[in-house]
Amino acid sequence: MSTVTERAQKAKVDKFAARRSELADAALSAIADGGFARTGLRDIAARVGLSHGVLHYYFRDKDDLIAHAVWQYKSECARRYDPVVATATTASELADGFAAEMASTLQDDADMHRLWYDLRTQAMYEEGFRDTIVAIDALLTDMVWTVLRRYADLAGREIAIERDEAYALVDGAFLNALIAFLRGDLDSPARLQGTAARLLAAVLR
Amino acid sequence: MSTVTERAQKAKVDKFAARRSELADAALSAIADGGFARTGLRDIAARVGLSHGVLHYYFRDKDDLIAHAVWQYKSECARRYDPVVATATTASELADGFAAEMASTLQDDADMHRLWYDLRTQAMYEEGFRDTIVAIDALLTDMVWTVLRRYADLAGREIAIERDEAYALVDGAFLNALIAFLRGDLDSPARLQGTAARLLAAVLR
């Protein structure tokens, strides 16, 4: 096979992938607005000015589309705390940075987080995109654990909690702050910031 | 008005209320099985061998039915820990009783709890039964706070956490244990039991 056709193939694949990505983004924002159950493929396609039929050209079915969409967003989202882990030089600096980041993503991306919890809940019933949800959950657990380990390192203390427990507590604090925020409690992000910072300190021994 | 017609009126009202309650129960178990989005009024009615039309005789609409159903179940559920609070004579007895109760309801009523989280998530999008969800959330927050106050009393220590924070952490631990359990992790209830007991101790100062 000649080099030129190889390039052509690659360009073709890239274009296909780009379209997929664009459609996944559209799906993401559409479902973030209305919720999984109330958002149809027509709503999604309308976001990019296309007919609903295209979606089946790029994705096997609705579950496939949703899986790609949520993965695309959330797998990057799990890396949100990498900078603060990499740059913090003291325990309290890390705690503050972590807490501030949580508070700001709660405020800025509330709809996306709501979507995440919606999909995770739906995955308790149907196995359509369950694998993707499980994979993201693992990513987030890793993320929390990484932060916590670095925090313990900087503090020179031991972690007094299990990996999954740590995620469960952080997740619970975040979810309940999100619910409060969506119910109109504008102070919720600020309170979450305090909770998150104190939580880190409380789980060391 | 004569006594006899008063009695008759009351019997009529009671019968109506009993039917409502029965239908709400049917709705509960149907939706617990399939999830809110995938359960229709026909499915619910079929559980009690009735036609779907009858639901609109007893309830205004689907949201009204769901609100009654989840309230009927969950408002009683929030009293589940009353006995242990009333009878425990030491802090560790209370903590153990609380933790054991959580673990056992996780194991026995997993579907119902899944339903609760489903409805709470849907209430983030639609206001249909949001008021009921908020009321139940308040009940559960009260419950956690009552347990924690009694625990602090018995331990002779202070609570180092806010009311809503306490609920958020317990809820997070429970929800994540539920997810693990539904994904096939049979040890999850046992682990939750440990987490819950340690959590109580950790939030005192």
Added chain:
DNA sequence: GGATTTTCTGGATGGGTGTCCAGAAACGGG
């Protein structure tokens, strides 16, 4: 510039939904 492949359209299909309602059936007081 013609042929071929990729991309997209929008209608058809079969199914589901909540709601409403006319009328049948069961009930119960007199």
Added chain:
DNA sequence: CCCGTTTCTGGACACCCATCCAGAAAATCC
């Protein structure tokens, strides 16, 4: 036993859904 009320039925309605697909349009290749 009759008659009014309560309870229930199941069809009609308008709407929404995911999926499939024949064929139009656009892009690409030679």
